[in-house]
Amino acid sequence: MDDPKDRSIADVSKAATALTLRAAVCAYIGYLAWQLLSAVRAGESPIPSWAGWLISAVFALSAAAFFLFAIRQFRLARKAAKSPPVSGEDDTLWKN
Numbered sequence: 001m002d003d004p005k006d007r008s009i010a011d012v013s014k015a016a017t018a019l020t021l022r023a024a025v026c027a028y029i030g031y032l033a034w035q036l037l038s039a040v041r042a043g044e045s046p047i048p049s050w051a052g053w054l055i056s057a058v059f060a061l062s063a064a065a066f067f068l069f070a071i072r073q074f075r076l077a078r079k080a081a082k083s084p085p086v087s088g089e090d091d092t093l094w095k096n
Helices: 004-042 049-082
Strands: none
Touching: 004 049
16 A cells, blocks of 8 residues: 555655646747747737737736646645545546
8 A cells, every 4th residue: 555655745746747847838938928029029020010919918928827827736736645535535636
């Protein structure tokens, strides 16, 4: 039988890995928004200025929202890893 402490450490490790990957995705989306906005401001973009600003804003907002989601999921996973499993309950946090 698995030691609950080992299970907790493994679950927190999985949550930290997921948070790191999600943060990298957020950084990349933010980078894309910045690059698009830089091209629009320099006049090098083939799309209209208003559309560039709009798309950049959407990208930036989605990066921020996804980062908040990543933080929330990390906290929930960490909280679930620290709480003892309920009798008869399967560990469905990481399984689909």
